[in-house]
Amino acid sequence: MSKHLISIHDFSKEEILKVLSLASKFEERKSDPIFSDKVVASLFFEPSTRTRLSFETAANRLGARIIGFSDAVNTSVTKGETLKDTIKMVSNYADLIIIRHPLEGSARYASEVSSVPVINAGDGANQHPSQTLLDLYSILKTQGRLDNLNINIVGDLKYGRTVHSLMQAMSHFKPHFRFTAPKELRMPEEYKEQLKINGIPFDESERLEDGIENMDIVYMTRVQRERFTDAIEYERVKNVYSLKNEMLDFAKPNMKILHPLPRINEIHQDVDNSNHAYYFEQAGNGVYTRMAIIKMLLDKIDI
């Protein structure tokens, strides 16, 4: 039984499927105030409005009350309080803690000192497991299955935390991957090695336009300026990895485009009205997925 949600690596295939099935039940019901006697602490040591609103909406739809902060600037943390002390204190107030923290491993550590369940809402560049679960939920919902899908992952494959977690979680379901990235941001060898060990086929390309036709999912990610030492190279890459409506002419009817948001110009606005665009619904799915996670941890469901 999982007491906390810290890393997608802690989840087996069966556990992932259980969370997704619970999420679909919440999608049917929208609100389900089963936790009106519970207090959820939302501790954002660095701001992330999108993630915080999604979690707090999920907690509200379950009827729970929320305490916390959206940024550590005006808290005792800036006065040098250790993470341990903050968590020890808050776990005496709340029934569940949601934590976002810039240091990697902070959520794992918080789960060790907390007396209540902890959800990792992002620990630096390490893990963001609720994002991965909502991505899987979106894939399952649009494709009707998770097994044997063709998935093209595009953009920053070197540093992208979302990408690595998604790839590892999808590896339970016999995917065929395509990795589309400029050579500076290619998928690291250690991850490719892992795929080979698990017998999961993949190919690599620098050309986005070649990787649309046979795909079930095209997962776009942001290419960040700070990854490039050369500003001209950044401008070039930014424009090459931009998905436009005209590129979708030969896409399969079931193909969906996902993006963890916010986007810069990886997806042109003219794609938004296409039947293939799914990134805004994907964000909405985050609420149901997070309701499922909260319920699972507060109920101590044996998953």
Place this chain on the structure above:
Amino acid sequence: MSPMEKHLKVSAIKDGTVLDHIPANQLFKVIDILGLSKITNQITFGTNLDSKLLGKKAIIKIADKFFEDNDINRIALIAPQAKINIIHDFQVVEKKVLSVPSTIKGIAKCMNPACITNHQDVETSFATISDSPELKLLCKYCEKVTDEKNLKIISNN
């Protein structure tokens, strides 16, 4: 060097543990990891002794001290070729070969500068994912790998 000369370099012990074939430059780290500066047993050291295998080696003899495998294996991180001899009545009664423990707490530093263990008072904890040809440790917290060439030992002092 005659056997007699060699024998005199570091005096024999009646009962206890002899740690031989420690790379000379790792001697003080071994002392640190095993906490030898904090025990009251009689200890003799020799260092910068000639060694075919290591160039310069160190040797430690600790009277009346017998380590648990878990404890002694902690030095495998920095002195994997070390030989452990258990002495009873001036005789070697057992020889132990080190193996890297499957989990390592304390001892090593995580090489990831953004890891919580490098910012707050959190004891490091690793799973050994490979011990040869190259040692690789997976950090329980940040989930990053620290490899042998980036391995730094935390000093107890």
